[in-house]
Amino acid sequence: DAKTTQPTSMDCAEGRAANLPCNHSTISGNEYVYWYRQIHSQGPQYIIHGLKNNETNEMASLIITEDRKSSTLILPHATLRDTAVYYCIVRGNPNTNAGKSTFGDGTTLTVKP
Amino acid sequence: GAGVSQSPRYKVAKRGQDVALRCDPISGHVSLFWYQQALGQGPEFLTYFQNEAQLDKSGLPSDRFFAERPEGSVSTLKIQRTQQEDSAVYLCASSLAPGDYGYTFGSGTRLTVV
Numbered sequence A: 001d002a003k004t005t006q007p008t009s010m011d012c013a014e015g016r017a018a019n020l021p022c023n024h025s026t027i028s029g030n031e032y033v034y035w036y037r038q039i040h041s042q043g044p045q046y047i048i049h050g051l052k053n054n055e056t057n058e059m060a061s062l063i064i065t066e067d068r069k070s071s072t073l074i075l076p077h078a079t080l081r082d083t084a085v086y087y088c089i090v091r092g093n094p095n096t097n098a099g100k101s102t103f104g105d106g107t108t109l110t111v112k113p
Numbered sequence B: 001g002a003g004v005s006q007s008p009r010y011k012v013a014k015r016g017q018d019v020a021l022r023c024d025p026i027s028g029h030v031s032l033f034w035y036q037q038a039l040g041q042g043p044e045f046l047t048y049f050q051n052e053a054q055l056d057k058s059g060l061p062s063d064r065f066f067a068e069r070p071e072g073s074v075s076t077l078k079i080q081r082t083q084q085e086d087s088a089v090y091l092c093a094s095s096l097a098p099g100d101y102g103y104t105f106g107s108g109t110r111l112t113v114v
Helices: none
Strands: A009-013 A018-023 A031-038 A045-050 A061-064 A070-075 A084-092 A107-112 B005-007 B010-013 B019-024 B031-037 B044-050 B053-056 B065-068 B075-079 B088-095 B109-113
Touching: A009 A018, A018 A031, A018 A084, A018 A107, A031 A061, A045 A061, A045 A070, A070 A084, B005 B088, B010 B019, B019 B088, B019 B109, B031 B075, B044 B065, B044 B075, B075 B088
Parallel strands: A009 A107, B010 B109
Antiparallel strands: A018 A070, A031 A045, A031 A084, A061 A070, A084 A107, B005 B019, B019 B075, B031 B044, B031 B088, B044 B053, B065 B075, B088 B109
16 A cells, blocks of 8 residues: 655644645555544544545545645534544555555644634 | 444553453444554554455464454454553454445554553
8 A cells, every 4th residue: 555644733723624635646546545533532533535536525525636646635614523633544446455554643633713 | 333342441451461352343344454553653454354254464463463253243352461562552443345435443442561
């Protein structure tokens, strides 16, 4: 699985959009980008994933650059409950690679009132 | 159940003691994963089951670590002769099918070896 690089920490004001970047310059053509988050003392929670098109769900939006070497997770209106560690993961097609994900150390997002 | 359940929530073991950590995945979930998370770090893969078959155990750090899922539902992670470096949160995750895109994680078992 490709390696990802994320900033160690970020702050965001409550009610503002939180934009979390991730670099994955060695991503290969069949690898997906996934985002999880982990709130203190809980297990990671799946947020969203994508291959090359931008994706949106009820939690967030995922913007993937055209060359697929980086992506941004967007929380459109951050709340205090969004304070967590956010992990960007790259892994192969789950239909052919049902195994492990490599998490890295993630970005600690702190939403401030 | 509604989510992945892990027990115990906390475990303190003396160095050299054997421990067993339990994971109850979501009912009907085929895939089950174990991860180890050291303090301040991201989760690291240990092993993966598809039903009762252990398809990947490449992340188990030593032969003191053993995992099983004999009936394809509940799984147990066993650590023999625990060492201080085994202190970590052990996370279990499951997914409905191998092709599922997102796992559901439990809250983990925090193991402290003293």
